[in-house]
Amino acid sequence: MSKILSATNGHKNLSTLTLNNGKPMPLVGHGLWKIPNENVADHVYNAIKAGYRLFDGACDYGNEVEAGQGVTRAIADGLVQRSDLFIVSKLWNTFHEKDRVEPICRKQLSDWGLEYFDLYIMHFPIAMKYVDPKIRYPPGWFDSGIDGTQIIQSSATIRDTWEAMESLVEKNLVKSIGTSNFNCASIMDLLRYAIVRPATLQIEYHPYLVQQALVDYAQSEGITVTAYSSFGLQGYVEMDLEHAVKTPHLFQNETVRKVAEVHGRVAVIPKSDSESMLKKNLHARSFDLTEDEIKSISALNCGLRFNDPLVYFGCLPIFA
Numbered sequence: 001m002s003k004i005l006s007a008t009n010g011h012k013n014l015s016t017l018t019l020n021n022g023k024p025m026p027l028v029g030h031g032l033w034k035i036p037n038e039n040v041a042d043h044v045y046n047a048i049k050a051g052y053r054l055f056d057g058a059c060d061y062g063n064e065v066e067a068g069q070g071v072t073r074a075i076a077d078g079l080v081q082r083s084d085l086f087i088v089s090k091l092w093n094t095f096h097e098k099d100r101v102e103p104i105c106r107k108q109l110s111d112w113g114l115e116y117f118d119l120y121i122m123h124f125p126i127a128m129k130y131v132d133p134k135i136r137y138p139p140g141w142f143d144s145g146i147d148g149t150q151i152i153q154s155s156a157t158i159r160d161t162w163e164a165m166e167s168l169v170e171k172n173l174v175k176s177i178g179t180s181n182f183n184c185a186s187i188m189d190l191l192r193y194a195i196v197r198p199a200t201l202q203i204e205y206h207p208y209l210v211q212q213a214l215v216d217y218a219q220s221e222g223i224t225v226t227a228y229s230s231f232g233l234q235g236y237v238e239m240d241l242e243h244a245v246k247t248p249h250l251f252q253n254e255t256v257r258k259v260a261e262v263h264g265r266v267a268v269i270p271k272s273d274s275e276s277m278l279k280k281n282l283h284a285r286s287f288d289l290t291e292d293e294i295k296s297i298s299a300l301n302c303g304l305r306f307n308d309p310l311v312y313f314g315c316l317p318i319f320a
Contacts, residue, residue, distance in 0.1 A: 019199040020222040023176055025119070026086050028282055029054025031228060037063045044070025048079050050278040056228075058090035058123060059108055062138045068112035086118040090180065091165065094139040096127035096156040101164035105173055107133060120165065120174040121202060124181045126309070126316055127156035141313065151313060158186065159193055166196045178202065181307070183319060184217050191221060202226040210301040229306060 016024040030052045035043055040063045044055060048070070055071070057064050071087070074080055089112070095104040105120060129152040131139035143150040168174045178200035179187065190198065201218045203211060205227035218225050309316035 017224060019176055019224055020197060021176055021199055023118070023199070025176075025200075025224070026052075026054040028052075029056050029086070029088070030278075031056045032063060032067055033058070033061050033228075035061075035063060037066050040066035041069040041073065045074050045079075047278050048074040048085075051282050052278065053080070053084055054086040054088065056088045057112070058121075059092040059095075059104065060090070060123060060138050060140070064089065064108055064111040068114065072113050082114070087112065087114060088119040088121065089117050090121045090123040091161070092139060093124055093126045093128040093141075094131045094154075096122075096154060096161040097130060098156070098160050098164040100130055101161060102168060102171075102173070104133070105168055109173065116172060117174045119176045119178055119200060120168060121178045121180045121200065122158075122161060122165065122182075124309075125158055125179070125186045125318060127154045127158075127161065128152060129154050141309075151315060158190060162190060162194060166194075169196050176200070178223075181318065184214055187218065187221070187223070197221075198223055200224045200226050202228055204229045204305060204307050206230055207298065207300040208302055208304040209306075210298050212298070212301075 016026050019025055030044075030047050032040065032044075032055060044067050047055070055067065057067050071085065075082060089108050091101060091104065095101060105117075109115065109117065128139075128141070129143055131137075131143075133139075141151055143152045162177075165174075165177045169177060176199040177196060179190070179198045180202040181204075182190070182201060187198070187201065201214075201223050203214065203225065205211060205215070205225070206229055215225050305311075305319060308319055310318075310320070
């Protein structure tokens with residue numbers, strides 16, 4: 001299944017939006033989480049062929065080398081130029097110390113085969129003990145010690161990490177920097193000292209988790225909000241999260257089905273990586289919901305969060 005990121009900042013009927021630094025970003029993109037490594041290169045290539053220009057990767061996804069191979073092939077075949085693409089990657093928790101940020105960014109760029117990222121995001125507002133990439137990459141959540149079962153935090157502050165990310169902009173290694181999984185308090189703190197303001201905030205956002213106050217605050221500060229897990233539990237059922245397994249699929253919800261029918265959209269998306277399905281998902285930007293439809297879908301909100309370290313590990317309650 002194509003994993004969609006849809007940016008939400010009030011723009012309508014546009015293929016791109018403008019970030020607070022003046023740079024354009026595609027309105028709909030393709031996420032690379034949980035796509036098997038052996039499929040990623042072909043998947044990215046086919047997605048570019050289908051019309052996707054934004055690809056959302058991360059150190060933690062463990063497939064950036066293969067994603068870069070797909071990009072390289074597409075450019076070599078004349079499907080796109082590098083300037084046509086908007087490549088996003090993320091800084092993992094174990095590289096938050098100031099002196100770790102630039103080296104890992106350069107490694108990720110090398111993995112992708114790129115000279116710069118269009119957007120580089122702090123994946124979580126969590127600083128963890130450094131893990132040497134030569135020992136384990138991607139590092140994951142746990143320490144590389146004897147039993148490898150501990151989550152060990154480091155003393156790096158968000159300010160330390162952000163200042164190091166700002167230097168990436170100065171060195172033209174990244175065009176924009178942003179945040180992910182931040183709450184309002186974390187953003188307020190960041191804005192007090194940020195010289196380069198965050199261009200984006202990437203959050204879990206779907207009808208079961210609307211987070212309206214967070215969205216409103218970020219947008220009031222000129223920060224573009226990008227949604228991940230737009231289809232809710234889809235990517236979490238196979239992780240055996242109890243509340244994901246027991247939650248009704250969004251496409252089976254009567255409210256969602258009715259809205260989908262009105263707009264001529266399928267209510268169920270088959271698990272397919274075909275070019276035709278990629279194109280259908282890309283067309284999410286081709287229609288707008290009415291205010292009443294938005295209200296009816298937003299009314300499904302029940303604060304149900306799937307991507308939460310507290311649920312996974314019983315610690316790091318960053319959303320509490």
